[in-house]
Amino acid sequence: MYLKKLKIGNVELENNILLAPMAGVTDKPFRMITKEYGPSLVGTEMVSSKGLYYNDDKTKLLLDTENEKRPISAQIFGSDPETMGYAAKYVSKLADIVDINMGCPAPKVVKNGDGSKLLLNLSLVEEIVKAVVENSEVPVTVKMRKGWDNNNIVAVEAAKIIEKAGAEAITIHGRTREEYYLRKSGLGYNKES
Ligand SMILES: Cc1cc2nc3c(=O)[nH]c(=O)nc-3n(C[C@H](O)[C@H](O)[C@H](O)COP(=O)(O)O)c2cc1C
Numbered sequence: 001m002y003l004k005k006l007k008i009g010n011v012e013l014e015n016n017i018l019l020a021p022m023a024g025v026t027d028k029p030f031r032m033i034t035k036e037y038g039p040s041l042v043g044t045e046m047v048s049s050k051g052l053y054y055n056d057d058k059t060k061l062l063l064d065t066e067n068e069k070r071p072i073s074a075q076i077f078g079s080d081p082e083t084m085g086y087a088a089k090y091v092s093k094l095a096d097i098v099d100i101n102m103g104c105p106a107p108k109v110v111k112n113g114d115g116s117k118l119l120l121n122l123s124l125v126e127e128i129v130k131a132v133v134e135n136s137e138v139p140v141t142v143k144m145r146k147g148w149d150n151n152n153i154v155a156v157e158a159a160k161i162i163e164k165a166g167a168e169a170i171t172i173h174g175r176t177r178e179e180y181y182l183r184k185s186g187l188g189y190n191k192e193s
Contacts, residue, residue, distance in 0.1 A: 116177035
């Protein structure tokens with residue numbers, strides 16, 4: 001494997017191995033153990049911007065990074081620019097990078113217009129990234145799927161909008177929301193089932 005240093009905004013990363021954020025998996029103990037195996041960046045589970053806005057204790061607990069090795073990225077989700085801006089301000093005091101979730105396929109998330117559902121509304125994507133960048137004290141990144149379904153593969157168009165809105169890096173999960181976690185991941189059109 002080819003290892004190289006990375007820079008995301010002003011955050012210097014020792015190598016190009018980053019732990020993918022996973023809800024229900026990348027909690028504090030998991031991050032601390034994983035960090036021992038060498039990734040330059042680990043991230044929290046996704047955290048609800050509404051939960052932070054309404055001062056929910058359980059939500060805030062997901063952001064406990066005390067005594068962890070830095071840098072750490074914290075991921076927030078939501079579809080209201082104001083709430084996302086609030087969450088960005090809060091999270092950027094605790095983490096080194098604020099990551100915006102535009103990939104979660106879970107019905108309970110997309111039914112609220114959050115996660116991968118955002119990829120059907122690119123002007124909202126732009127508003128959210130701008131609001132988060134304006135309110136964050138640290139670099140902002142976005143993690144998205146390649147689109148909602150095979151008729152809406154928007155990764156390139158969305159990436160250009162996101163970059164222009166001020167994000168410093170983008171990760172693409174190469175599946176559509178419709179593909180969930182099935183089939184091979186990739187940026188092309190997936191024909192095989
Ligand atoms: C259990 C599980 C939880 C996940 N939770 C998140 C999440 O909270 N935020 C996110 O951006 N991606 C999440 N993902 C997506 C992964 O970060 C990753 O992009 C995806 O699994 C693609 O990689 P793979 O093809 O190696 O599985 C999750 C994936 C799994 C399997």
